[in-house]
Amino acid sequence: MPTETDDLVHHLAYAAANTTFETLAPEAIDAAKKSILDTLGVILAASGVEPAVRAAIDLVREGGGTPEASLLAFGGRVPAIAAAFANGALAHCLDYDDQTPWGQHASSSIIPAVFAVAERKGGVTGQDLIAAVATGQDLFARLRCNVGWRKDWNLSTVVGVFAATAAAGRVLGLSASQLAHALGIASMQSSGVMEVVAGTGSDLRGMYAGFSARGAVTAVLLAEKGTTGVDTLFEGEYGILKTYFGGVYDREKILEGLGTDYLGSGTLYKKWPAVGTAHSHIHATIELLKENHLTADDLSEIRVFVGDYHDLMCRPLEARRTPTTLVDAKFSLPFLVAVGAVHGTVKIAHFSSESLKDTSVLAVAQKIVPISDASLDWTLELPPGRVEIVTRDGRRYEKTGTGVPGNDDAPLSWSDLAEKFIDCAAVAVVRHSDDSLDEVVDSIKKLESLEDATVVLGILSPAASNSCSPEYETSSQTTSPKTGARL
Structure with missing residues (x-):
């Protein structure tokens, strides 16, 4: 167990490695499951209506490799690192993914990373997947709330890669020491300036979660193979907190309730597909x-x-x-x-x-x-x-504008999120039957009872969808395969 003088990297890694389903409050479990459903729905919708992601899909398909994890919505299997990148790019590009009560997006980095690692590993239970998502959401919220953000760095990627790494490492079953190393490796992918968010004319603002999800999977797989990180990653003289936030952070608040109070329980879900x-x-x-x-x-x-x-x-x-x-x-x-x-x-x-x-x-x-x-x-x-x-x-x-649908004073219910998921699936690149969509919603609601959490991805795979949609083509296509609408 870390001592008081140990760098935050060791405290965060220890909490992530030791999070179990039983340590979570019902609200944190509920939030993790809702985020899984919400993120999968947004990925489906993005596949059919956002042309900006087509290059990412093309790239991972061209790369080939060991078929470890699902390329969601479009079908096929690719290496876990590639799947995390493509699915992460889809997860945020509509700006329809969930957010913390203080802004920024955690799950669009976390969910693609945990599913990619879970499929590669195999046999990951629903309880373990929930615990992983909850620990990632918690880490993200703790850093989001307690650093001196100057609106110069894009917090969703700078912090998101660490949240996704903690979650993916928990899925992989890394020890606290290995997870600390993984967080150090992930720092190589902690980046993204606000100009990418605020500037006009670029696709990058929509795709950024793909980079943090890919970085997280890369980090945990390298840590599993023995690559080491940095002992003073966050609080060192040239560490994350000084480099990105000028050394302004509240250490006491970051550590308060760590391992017992999971802050992802406050996650908000969007009613509207916009920032x-x-x-x-x-x-x-x-x-x-x-x-x-x-x-x-x-x-x-x-x-x-x-x-x-x-x-x-x-x-x-x-x-x-x-x-x-x-x-x-x-x-x-x-x-x-x-x-x-x-x-x-x-x-x-x-x-x-x-x-x-x-x-x-x-x-x-x-x-x-x-x-x-x-x-x-x-x-x-x-x-x-x-x-x-x-x-x-x-x-x-x-x-x-108070009482905004989806905010903490007007939160979306399971019924609202199920309706959103089905609406999202209706514009996906591949059509899914009503029964299969209902099965996904029901499976995620009872995710803690599943012996293999990745079965929900199998339900959504094009081979299981009874689709009559044409084969996905390259990004040069100018019409939606499903609707015929111009892209």
Whole structure:
């Protein structure tokens, strides 16, 4: 057991290696299972509607190798490292994956990594998989909450690779010492600047979880083979905490309740496929129009009050009002608020190449005016956005976006997540029967009773799907194999 003077890497590794199903509170078990269902659903949806991931799928298929783990949605088996990369790229690219109450995304790195390792190893029980996911979610939350983030590094990848490594190492059955080494190896993949998130015109913002998932699997497999890490990884003179966060962190809080209180129990699940930091503005806009019996045509202006992070979604303003890629559209506050105003909701169907040309949405996006408000700056918990609408006849209405569907004051239930999973599967590259989708939901609800947790992936494999969809083609294709819609 680590001593008080040991680097955090040893404390985190020890907790991960010694987490069992029995150590978890019911809320942590529930969150782990919900995240598994939610992430698998988002992966399915991404396969059919996001062209940005096609290069990743093509690349891992071209590489070949030992068929160890499933290439989800598209079918076939590839080496575990490659599967983690491809499935991770799918898991975040719609910005529909879960998040912590303080923002950032853990499960899109964790779930692809744990399944890749579980398939490679074989015979991983549902209880062990739940314990692995819960320990990864806990590590992610502890680091997310207790470091001095300056919004320069992308925390989802910088921290996500360590969370996924802890989870994958737990699946593999690594000792605490081996897991500490694995976390050190994972530091070689701890990277990603915020420009990748905030910049426009790139696919990388959508694909980033693939890199952290791949790095995690690489790390645990190397550690298993004897590669060693660094004893002072987090707190050393040139360690993670000084390099990324200027040495600003709360060690006591990171360690508080470690191994007994699993913070993943607070995980939030999205109702809408868009960056979570825009949801409060979307919700306020939808509610204002509904409460006052207005339509988008009644509006002359929509003023969105923004803090420092909200502002990233508004600059450059004209590019945000008319995004040219689906990845950018999901990070554009003007476009997302306009979608909510026009459609009264935000759905996967609102993000296609044709949707980016929707004149009704684009017209409303031109009416979005960001107003700086420093009280909405992001410190730990992002304050809810505020919206003021001005009608053509001069009336004004204002609302703060509280009670957002999927947030902690309006959480999604198992029923909500099952409905989301089925909706996601409906746009997948391969069609699945209603019975098979129901079986996946039921299997994950009772995951702790399964002797082999990876059976849920078998249910979703194209060979088991009764699909009549055509064979997946390369990224040069211009239509969706399922819908025929232009990609």
